[in-house]
Amino acid sequence: MYQDISYAPVLLLYSSRFGQSRTIAERLAGHLNSSGHICTLQNIEKLVTLAQPLDNYAAIVIVASIRYGHFHRRVKAFVQQNLAALNQKLSVFVPVCLIARRQEKRQIETNSYTRKLLAKTGWKPSIISITAGALRYPIYNFFDRFMVRLIMVMMKGDTDTSREYEYTDWEQVHMLAQQIHQQLGTQMPQKTEQANQPLSE
């Protein structure tokens, strides 16, 4: 279908409250653009109409952050409404959360947020790349700052509320873009793969 993979169009949807997932989606778009792909970036939380029908895209990427244990409701709604297309095409899921700052929590088996969404919707992404987000205490409101700090105390994580911490592994993001580029070349999206790491460890 896409004989010349350098023109395969990619839809990148993001759900982001504090900007990190958007930045990850933008970085992916940058890498894919460099490989010759035409990328459309849209905010899934505010999505009314797609820039083009889903059929026009060779790949669909969803980058979505976790807040208090859940993805934004529009993420689940989009997946449910477009399940057939997502399961037919090359589809990529990039869940963004803090627990993924630990390597062992980047597996489907150990990341319950991801497992639950996929089980509830029936989505079988071609590639899943669970990615660590960021912690930006100064920009949170009082309640969020208090709650996130509490969670970090329990998880023995970073607790200095005057600071911002970025845990995203940008090499992982770069490798994901390369993997998408390669799969667009082969167009074999049936098999679910864990990006950049073995399935079980």
Ligand SMILES: Cc1cc2nc3c(=O)[nH]c(=O)nc-3n(C[C@H](O)[C@H](O)[C@H](O)COP(=O)(O)O)c2cc1C
């Ligand atoms: C209020 C709040 C709640 C959060 N809840 C969780 C959580 O339940 N589990 C987790 O792993 N990360 C949690 N995080 C971390 C976010 O997923 C992380 O900060 C991510 O980078 C946010 O992405 P965004 O900037 O695109 O919104 C939370 C962050 C905030 C600010």
